[in-house]
Amino acid sequence: MKGTTVCITGAGIVSAIGFGKEETLQALRQGRSGIAPIRYLETTHADEFPSGEVKADTPSLRRRLGMQDGNRTTLLGILAIQEALQQAGITDTRTVSLLSGTTVGGMEETEQHYAEALKHPGTTISIRTHHCGATTDAMAAFFGGFRHTATLSTACSSAANAILRAAEMIQSGRTDICIAGGSECLSKFHLNGFNSLMILDRRPCRPFDAGRAGLNLGEGAGFLVLESEVSARRRKAAVLGWLNGYGNACDAFHQTASSPEGEGAFLAMRQALEMAGLTPADIDYINAHGTGTPNNDASESRAVLRLFGGNYPPISSTKAFTGHTTSASGGIEAVICLLALQEQFLPQNLHFSEPMEGGLLPVQDQQPKRPVRHVLCNAFAFGGNDTSLLLSNQPV
Amino acid sequence: MKQPVYITAASAISIQEPLSESWMQHPVVPQGGAAYAREPDYTPFVKPLEARRMGKLLKRATATAQTVLRQTGIARPEAILTGTGHGCVQNTLTFLNDLCQGGEQMLKPTCFMQSTHNTIGSLTGIQTGSHGYNSTYAHGGTSFECALMNAWDLLQLGRVHNALVSAHDELTDDYYPMLQASGYADGRMTCPTTEASVSCMLQTAAEGPVLLQGVDVLYRPAPEQLLQALDALLEEAGLQRTQVDALLTGANGSGTDRAYDPLTHALPQCELLTYKHLFGESFSAGALGCYVAQACLRHDLLPACLRRGGEDRQPAPRHWLVANCFDGTDYSLILLSKCCDY
Known part of the structure; x- marks a missing residue:
């Protein structure tokens, strides 16, 4: 990559398949999905739409952190950030920047307060902890402060754009260390929003399968500590991986549908490769956006085939494990990619039985046929905000 | 080596005359409480059928973006960066209300689709057919400044030559009491709670009178950290503290106004200016600070209305520091200069 080399010195994750990297890795290796009937979110759709909830209610998340309050998005974010900072050996965050991606923000808390307020005419709810920036700043406050905080909100690519932005900030010399990723909890608001768009599957989702019928929502958080290589060396921090390239492109097609040719996805992946100075043949694995909706998987398949041809690398969606964690997905899946690079395995694409027409054959065998050195991690979003990250276990 | 970055056009919809700089000579004097933006005629920007499907925020975003694109002759911006505190509030509240009531x-x-914050920047992407970099910040009252900083870095890294940077926030009758209950519409404020849409074009391979010299956003800085950030911005611009001759702050009469004290003390020679008494407070107010400063530099005029009882000053001050503090937690600094060749 031209300019400053950006490496990864910490990673943290929480999702339906576990708290932390160790539990996540076990679930991935054992093929254990976290998709289940909804148990913690109060909704009339609890048994209708299987989802990937983090297996703990909000009060017990607070207890884990010794906190009196804090909404679910904030708490999940803190858990992942804590793990990442710890691994990176960072105790003083005052010169570090925090970039978090979210769209739900404090909505899950707000919708409860709003419903309560409706029962008592004349009362007005506070939205102090509601907006996206408030959840990021609440995470920052837990750790005592950061130099800079920012919240990316590009729907389902929010966390991926936070990670990409962290690299830009390091390369432009603004900062040496950034913690970046995203956090999102399940809310009635977006569960019903996705339902109104008729893209939720009533069965466990089947990404890239001919019979796929939509997505399962999930929740969680994933964060990476990104650092200039010079800073990591100076701190004698162990380097876990490298962010060698990234691409952000806009599909510019439709607010909730991807173009048939997957233009935004194609451009984002191509940019990531170009930045790293790699060719399609160098890519050993793609963690697809792969939501399981008919539209996304068709469009993403087309983009992959356009860029890689018929000889495309192993590809899988891990959303049948975690559910679609929307804004957090780019962070959660970047951590999964890092685990794949470190442990040299290919995350499986669960629930695949029959290829779709013009589609891809996703990973069924965890054992890679060649070393996993360079992987692409895709996150695409409403509005065509498409982002691809190129992670490696070596610099380029 | 730093690349010069020019703000080559900017437009705003606010409680002042929309898409116009007439506020410089004929400002609307706002009352307190909630004050809604003045709507422009949207027919030059949106077809009536389309307009009916759009909320007011999307119409405003279209109008401010199109104005700037037409002025600069750029059909497809290479990057689109958007900041919004709350996105399309009207749609969000409609969906929330339907959900809780029905x-x-x-x-x-x-309503759901248009409740996501990035629906605004995506719309600009779709309208212009721009496949380039497109990102959105929703970081309270410094959303615009985060977007501006992102654009700045892309320009400095040489990844793009131009970037459309915008900020959009709207106010509704249902939303205003929530802002009050949250302390965001503080009773001590001497300016109204308002709404704002601002777009500006940043370019490297261009010229013009308005030079953007740098931007920084800080979380809960100690006074010395704020001054360190100021000095770093000045150093990058090759300026001394004594050369800054205008300090435009986001002071609004509330308790957070003390946030600007370290800056006013560090820059005692500056003409101290405010803008929220004319434009009000909102999550996008910081964008209006930038807009006001660039308008003064472009017209080489410091209008009386910014000087609180003073008279018009011409030429305008040359080096401007625009400072905004959101809720006592998030601070932004924007440094602008008049390009000496103009």
């Missing part, structure tokens, strides 16, 4: 059935997809 239950979890028969909800309107359009």
Whole structure:
């Protein structure tokens, strides 16, 4: 990559398949999905739409952190950030920047307060902890402060754009260390929003399968500590991986549908490769956006085939494990990619039985046929905000 | 080596005359409480059929973006960066209200779709057919400044030559009491709670009178950290503290006004200016600070209305520091200069 080399010195994750990297890795290796009937979110759709909830209610998340309050998005974010900072050996965050991606923000808390307020005419709810920036700043406050905080909100690519932005900030010399990723909890608001768009599957989702019928929502958080290589060396921090390239492109097609040719996805992946100075043949694995909706998987398949041809690398969606964690997905899946690079395995694409027409054959065998050195991690979003990250276990 | 970055056009919809700089000579003097923006005629920007499907925020975003694109002759911006504190509030509240009142059935997809913050920047992407970099910040009252900083870095890294940077926030009758209950519409404020849409074009391979010299956003800085950030901005611009001759702050009469004290003390020679008494407070107010400063530099005029009882000053001050503090937690600094060749 031209300019400053950006490496990864910490990673943290929480999702339906576990708290932390160790539990996540076990679930991935054992093929254990976290998709289940909804148990913690109060909704009339609890048994209708299987989802990937983090297996703990909000009060017990607070207890884990010794906190009196804090909404679910904030708490999940803190858990992942804590793990990442710890691994990176960072105790003083005052010169570090925090970039978090979210769209739900404090909505899950707000919708409860709003419903309560409706029962008592004349009362007005506070939205102090509601907006996206408030959840990021609440995470920052837990750790005592950061130099800079920012919240990316590009729907389902929010966390991926936070990670990409962290690299830009390091390369432009603004900062040496950034913690970046995203956090999102399940809310009635977006569960019903996705339902109104008729893209939720009533069965466990089947990404890239001919019979796929939509997505399962999930929740969680994933964060990476990104650092200039010079800073990591100076701190004698162990380097876990490298962010060698990234691409952000806009599909510019439709607010909730991807173009048939997957233009935004194609451009984002191509940019990531170009930045790293790699060719399609160098890519050993793609963690697809792969939501399981008919539209996304068709469009993403087309983009992959356009860029890689018929000889495309192993590809899988891990959303049948975690559910679609929307804004957090780019962070959660970047951590999964890092685990794949470190442990040299290919995350499986669960629930695949029959290829779709013009589609891809996703990973069924965890054992890679060649070393996993360079992987692409895709996150695409409403509005065509498409982002691809190129992670490696070596610099380029 | 730093690349010069020019703000080659900017437009705003606010409680002042929309898409116009007439506020410089004929400002609307706002009352307190909630004050809604003045709507322009949207027919030059949106077809009537399309307009009916758009909320007011999307119409405003279209109008401010199109104005700037037409002025600069750029059909497809290479990057589109958007900041919004709350996005399309009207749609969000409609969906939330339907959900809580009517239950979890028969909800309107359009309201949900337009409740996501990036629907604004994506719309600009779709309207202009721009496949380039497109990102959105929703970081309270420094959303615009985060977007501006992102654009700045892309320009400095040489990844793009131009970037459309915008900020959009709207106010509704249902939303205002929530802002009050949250302390965001503080009773001590001497300016109204308002709404704002601002777009500006940043370019490297261009010229013009307005030079953007740098931007920084800080979380809960100690006074010395704020001054360190100021000095770093000045150093990058090759300036001394004594050369800054205008300090435009986001002071609004509330308790957070003390946030600007370290800056006013560090820059005692500066003409101290405010803008929220004319434009009000909102999550996008910081964008209006930038807009006001660039308008003064472009017209080489410091209008009386910014000077609180003073008279018009011409030429305008040459080096401007625009400072905004959101809720006592998030601070932004924007440094602008008049390009000496103009």
